[in-house]
């Protein structure tokens with residue numbers, strides 16, 4: 001049986017006070033009561049305070065990006081071993097905002113994936129198509145290529161220690177959610193594609209859906225057989241919404 005999971009992606013939001021209030025509410029509603037995996041991926045600077053607040057709870061934390069390099073003259077970068085110092089369990093790699101706004105291509109994303117795993121951190125690998133690619137019927141080809149870059153570099157079994165997040169770019173931060181059927185179709189495509197290479201990996205890998213998930217639509221998405229939970233942007237900043245989404249896993 002695969003675990004179910006909800007991950008909050010705070011993006012570049014928050015401050016010390018707001019973060020504390022948000023996590024206080026999340027801890028008091030979800031800590032210890034949940035058999036599922038719940039995590040928040042926060043801006044680097046807040047890792048020490050988030051670690052401090054979450055370390056004795058069942059809620060995990062992580063980062064939203066990582067350097068592909070181990071160390072060296074890379075001004076402004078943060079390495080995977082630095083994230084380990086703050087006990088990050090997860091790091092998002094290949095988020096569409098990083099791919100589109102910061103020029104990260106499939107090769108760089110694959111290198112970041114490997115860097116995270118080498119430091120014992122579970123990468124949450126984001127894949128997904130733009131609206132243009134969907135309308136040109138290229139969704140499957142785009143996702144296949146995004147996964148292939150990682151599998152070519154890290155091997156199919158690397159996905160045993162990873163999470164995949166299907167995030168259609170046209171649904172991120174737009175308020176437009178993929179229908180449960182649209183999302184399930186892509187999740188099936190991903191799982192069946194992996195099964196051709198390794199059925200154990202395909203059966204056990206957690207595949208999250210991300211893109212305008214809210215308290216009001218989480219249950220119907222999470223009810224689909226291949227959707228194992230969600231990667232949540234905007235709604236992860238609103239305590240009640242995030243808690244409702246986490247509860248929708250059951």
Ligand code: PEP
Nearest residue numbers: 172173210211212233234
């Ligand atoms: C995200 O940033 O990963 C995301 C899914 O954002 P939102 O939920 O706001 O669409």
